[in-house]
Amino acid sequence: DQQVKQNSPSLSVQEGRISILNCDYTNSMFDYFLWYKKYPAEGPTFLISISSIKDKNEDGRFTVFLNKSAKHLSLHIVPSQPGDSAVYFCAASALSGGGADGLTFGKGTHLIIQP
């Protein structure tokens, strides 16, 4: 049973446009969400996070939106740049429960920025 789902294995976006990566979760205990970016042959790199007490968090070109009622979050990248081409992982944790199950990751979305 996959608790964090990224239903788009890949996404192609033109340089300069907005990239929107989506993530759905099923576990209502999740209260902290993160996005990681991964280049080939490297470990994931933390991008941005959001707590369930917020519905939006912004950091430069990256904005994460959380819709708790829909159990859905999204990552917006504006404007998209060639260096953004990577695999993006959504992750969730149940902090209020002590985070005993670690981070639960989605399977990733491969973002391709086309010139």
Next chain:
Amino acid sequence: KAGVTQTPRYLIKTRGQQVTLSCSPISGHRSVSWYQQTPGQGLQFLFEYFSETQRNKGNFPGRFSGRQFSNSRSEMNVSTLELGDSALYLCASSVGITIGASDTQYFGPGTRLTVL
């Protein structure tokens, strides 16, 4: 500040053998977590160590074990290797006490294990 390092980067073993992977966290970080990444299952949490104690464990068989030393370095061991253990094993370190807390986890480059 040096990042998380993992050794070896690549490893080839045969079924039935055992393997030990090593992770050195960022200086000052006391929490080390291990993850397995496979194409089919994605990234899955193995276990987390803090102050030489395993605090949390994911849903993996007992063949997967680990330990942490007083300098926070961690090792992960897999015994009686199976073909399905072929994966990228990632280590992540963080300052904080609770896994998944708001302090960031920093990942190493991973060890690519191939079981033949």
